[in-house]
Amino acid sequence: MKVTIKKLGKIESCELQLNDLTILVGDNNSGKTYVTYSTYGALKYWRDFINYTSFKELSQEIILNGQINLDKNQIVELSEIALKKESDKFKRRIKELFNDKEKIFDEASLKIKVEQPLTFKDKENKIRVGDNTIFEGSIKDNTLSIIYKTLNKNDLDKNLVREIIGDLFCFMVFDDVIPDPTIITAERLGISLFYKELDERRNSMIESLQNLENKDDNIHPFELIMNMSAYYATPIRDHIAFTRNIDNIKKNSSNVDISYPLEIIKEILGAEFKKENKQDIRFYTRNKRNNKFDIPLYLASSSARCIVDIFFYLKHIAKVGDLLIIDEPESHFTLKNQRLMAKLIASIVNLGIKVFITTHSDFLIKELNNLILLKNDFEEKADWLVKNKKRYTEKDNLDFNSISVYQGINGSLNSLKISNTGIEIPFFDEEINNLFTISSDLDYFIS
Known part of the structure; x- marks a missing residue:
């Protein structure tokens, strides 16, 4: 899927191709968050791009005959016009996506180009x-095939039938090429810490409104609700909703083998998470020795709070074809654990789940480069893995063809070079070289 963004905050014009692993780097305030949030929004609200006029004839046929049938060639032909590249509805939604109350994004636009499926x-x-x-x-x-069953054909509006046919067609045809997005925002540390307080404040507000309704007052309590608006952008609100909804989420189990990613998370933290019904998320270890602990998440380290949502996503939601967006995955981790985070990202990608990250971590990129190198076949590979078995296994690798890397710069995105030897990010290398040059000069003068 290709995304083109114009006139969105710092972004004047940019284009990116979503890959199995998509990486955004760049200076602070270079537009990475704008790109990340708008990409998330396009995937969440992809129905905004359905071209319902292309289903006019099919809707007339199904009203007349009660059924429509399309062969493979007809599906492919219709799929080419079923989605618009640009949507006026989504253009209006951008303000809501960023909670823009000051008309900053009035000129913003986004286009998508979806890979056309050939088999279904x-x-x-x-x-x-x-x-x-x-x-x-x-x-x-x-x-x-779509079958229409009704007791009264006069009940349904023709435009509604056209929208239903368009929705059914697109859900079935594009389900495997448009990923379901889940976003873990940079605000995750605060969300994991204060989500219970958010719930308590919400309940307190509802109770106050109920009391207000019973009083003689000119203000109806539900008018207050309608006049309230969230302070946060949609991705942050969705992330908060995810964390608050873990009691329901944990009733499900992911349909992929997440044992290796969870093993890496346990290696990073030395412990695990659990969530009992209606209780706080807890951070605990099964170790029976003296360092055994079982504590609520709010007492846990910042590193634990930064990875908890990834843990619950993997255990209860993850499925092949999803897109997991992680803003600054290296946040609050030591250099050693940043390397393990790179392994975690690679393990998720290798499950068939797409990953989109923004990062400022040279260490994370260098470890991803090691995993790209480990995808190559070389004569000493088996022996090398044996010697380094405490750090790497045969599962630790990345195909460079499945990675796209972009740098936010000058209001756009530059696509960076990547090969079977790794990712080249001059943005990082130049700053590191400059640091070492200064250090070397100063050391020379002092010596």
């Missing part, structure tokens, strides 16, 4: 309208 997995989906009408969609053997 068997699947089913349905949309119910009221008690009397249902649309049942299915793909089997590269043939798409």
